[in-house]
Ligand SMILES: Nc1ncnc2c1ncn2[C@@H]1O[C@H](COP(=O)(O)OP(=O)(O)O)[C@@H](O)[C@H]1O
């Protein structure tokens with residue numbers, strides 16, 4: 388049996404709803420062997436981020452080397468990268484280990500407002516990481532930072548996707564979770580656009596939606612699924628996870644990583 392292997396390079400969320408924890412749960416649910424390189428430890432729960440402790444660069448590099456040289460990586464994703472030095476290191480490691488299917492979730496600010504990427508690191512994201520990425524999945528505020536555009540409509544989302552594509556990344560998904568109305572994501576392949584649609588669920592429990600969505604894409608890519616099949620599965624996975632959220636914690640709770648396979652828990 389061939390085992391698909393996916394690596395997440397991201398921060399740890401002690402609350403288990405986002406970051407490395409969300410990614411590994413998603414990989415597991417989608418039948419992919421999950422591995423991790425932790426960039427920072429966060430003390431975090433559904434009420435917010437209470438502390439951030441970046442891992443030394445050497446330790447991040449060694450984690451990536453350790454898994455890439457032994458277990459192998461069919462696809463990888465990045466999440467919280469904290470600062471420019473970490474971004475540059477990750478970009479170098481992606482090149483060194485020839486990781487072709489890299490999904491970059493350009494995490495900048497947690498929904499509660501805590502900065503997960505230093506503002507001055509945004510340039511490194513654009514100039515060092517996006518050019519080695521296969522796909523990137525910005526939410527609306529992230530797409531606005533990357534492009535300088537103000538995004539208010541699907542037309543604006545498409546323009547942002549085009550401009551981000553021009554930064555050297557092959558596939559762009561501008562996610563519509565922060566818009567009004569239905570949750571519509573725009574997928575751009577360098578030439579044409581597709582939409583991923585779902586109704587919007589009125590719930591406060593959307594902690595880690597972006598992490599889970601990008602992890603599901605990486606998992607499907609690791610299995611060798613075609614791009615549009617991979618992103619459609621990821622959309623179905625995150626939609627079920629939001630629809631059947633668990634209702635735990637006192638704030639913005641996690642999504643339900645079981646829901647896609649075990650509806651109506
Ligand atoms: N309330 C919601 N109902 C349905 N889908 C949602 C909702 N919020 C976010 N999504 C979907 O979840 C995925 C992650 O999007 P988003 O929340 O914008 O990312 P991020 O966590 O990076 O801010 C997207 O597919 C988006 O459309």
Ligand SMILES: Cc1ncc(COP(=O)(O)OP(=O)(O)O)c(N)n1
Nearest residue numbers: 398405406497498594595596597598
């Ligand atoms: C450790 C860590 N990484 C990423 C995030 C951001 O997660 P995201 O999926 O963008 O959604 P929110 O958590 O902001 O709701 C995080 N919080 N922690």
